[in-house]
Amino acid sequence: MPENVTSLSEDRDALLLARAGTGDFSAFEELVRRNQAAAWSLAFHYLSDPIEAEDVVQEAFLKLLRSAPRYRPIAKFRTYFSQIVVRLCLDFRSKKHPVYCDIMPERADMGSNPEVLLSIKETGNELKRALSDLPTTQRMAFLLRHLDGFTYSEIAKAMNISAKAVDSLLQRGRQTLRSQFHFSPK
Amino acid sequence: MSDCRAIQNCLGRYFDGELSPVERRLVEDHLKQCNRCRADLQEIREIAGVFQEGIAPPVPSDLTQRIMGKARSLANGALPGYSLLWCWKNWSFSMRFAALGVAAAACYIGIVIGSASLPSSRRAGDEMQWIGTTSRGPIVTAYVGSAR
Numbered sequence: 001m002p003e004n005v006t007s008l009s010e011d012r013d014a015l016l017l018a019r020a021g022t023g024d025f026s027a028f029e030e031l032v033r034r035n036q037a038a039a040w041s042l043a044f045h046y047l048s049d050p051i052e053a054e055d056v057v058q059e060a061f062l063k064l065l066r067s068a069p070r071y072r073p074i075a076k077f078r079t080y081f082s083q084i085v086v087r088l089c090l091d092f093r094s095k096k097h098p099v100y101c102d103i104m105p106e107r108a109d110m111g112s113n114p115e116v117l118l119s120i121k122e123t124g125n126e127l128k129r130a131l132s133d134l135p136t137t138q139r140m141a142f143l144l145r146h147l148d149g150f151t152y153s154e155i156a157k158a159m160n161i162s163a164k165a166v167d168s169l170l171q172r173g174r175q176t177l178r179s180q181f182h183f184s185p186k
Numbered sequence: 187m188s189d190c191r192a193i194q195n196c197l198g199r200y201f202d203g204e205l206s207p208v209e210r211r212l213v214e215d216h217l218k219q220c221n222r223c224r225a226d227l228q229e230i231r232e233i234a235g236v237f238q239e240g241i242a243p244p245v246p247s248d249l250t251q252r253i254m255g256k257a258r259s260l261a262n263g264a265l266p267g268y269s270l271l272w273c274w275k276n277w278s279f280s281m282r283f284a285a286l287g288v289a290a291a292a293c294y295i296g297i298v299i300g301s302a303s304l305p306s307s308r309r310a311g312d313e314m315q316w317i318g319t320t321s322r323g324p325i326v327t328a329y330v331g332s333a334r
Contacts, residue, residue, distance in 0.1 A: 023261075025254075025257070025258070025261070028254075028257060029250065029254055032250050032253050032254065033250055036245055036249055036250060036253070037245050040245045040246075040249070044243065050243060050246075054246060054249065054252075057249065057253070058249075058252060058253050058256060061253045061257070062253075062256055062257060062260060065257050065260065066260075130233070130236055130237070142237060143237070145202065146234050146237035147237060151202075151203075151204070152199075152202065152204050167198070167199060167204070170198050170202070171195070171198050174198055174230060174233060177233050178229050178233070
């Protein structure tokens with residue numbers, strides 16, 4: 001077994017996912033608890049909508065559970081799971097259409113918590129403005145870089161593009177933002 | 187890489203820590219003597235700062251329960267390790283091939299055991315005898331015990 005595979009297999013998340021693949025629900029629950037905040041943050045900032053973000057996060061974990069029996073720790077779990085979240089976010093935005101249903105789906109009761117509502121409202125208006133100026137792929141690259149601290153190589157894997165393309169996305173994004181923001185002269 | 191245009195193309199990667207040590211040193215040498223590039227780097231820092239200040243609202247308190255509820259629904263008939271269909275869908279080609287092999291072997295063993303136990307009424311010396319014809323013509327045969 002290659003050395004990097006051995007070291008990666010020691011990753012707690014990878015082990016939990018492997019156990020989930022054999023039907024261990026407690027392992028899957030721990031995996032959810034450990035990774036839901038990062039997935040939620042990425043989805044929320046990308047979609048700018050808590051309900052849509054929750055849909056994406058739920059679907060991402062269900063996809064993860066479905067793929068658990070096939071998971072092999074040849075890549076970091078973080079990159080593997082980010083690929084799922086990123087793909088769902090990009091698809092969600094590109095295929096966004098109304099969903100008709102007879103029964104209203106259950107949602108997180110965010111409306112009852114004024115602090116949460118205020119938090120959502122105040123969540124970086126400046127950030128929202130900045131993100132809305134960016135095309136979807138540039139926005140995702142920026143979020144992975146600056147929210148999650150991914151390297152170019154990790155972003156490339158998560159978005160299924162080359163590292164050079166990541167550099168190009170970030171560079172063009174910065175140019176757009178610099179033209180939108182009015183920085184005070186230093 | 188000493189002119190401003192070349193340096194500015196590298197500033198993002200410099201800020202993100204994606205340059206090689208040699209490239210990094212060239213950029214730093216240039217920054218020491220170029221106000222314009224230093225200002226550009228500061229803008230890149232400020233843009234990154236805007237992203238880092240953005241705080242997502244807290245994760246919905248019942249998100250874990252919702253995910254686990256859906257996961258359990260999925261598992262009712264599709265839990266890994268419990269559902270044959272789930273396993274089949276998620277197994278690799280080699281695992282499917284092995285499963286088919288096991289199934290084929292089990293069928294073969296079943297047939298062998300079954301055929302060995304079936305002719306319990308048949309004994310050594312039994313013969314196939316003609317016992318009559320039907321209106322459609324074929325001869326009906328049966329094993330008839332030699333003791334009879």
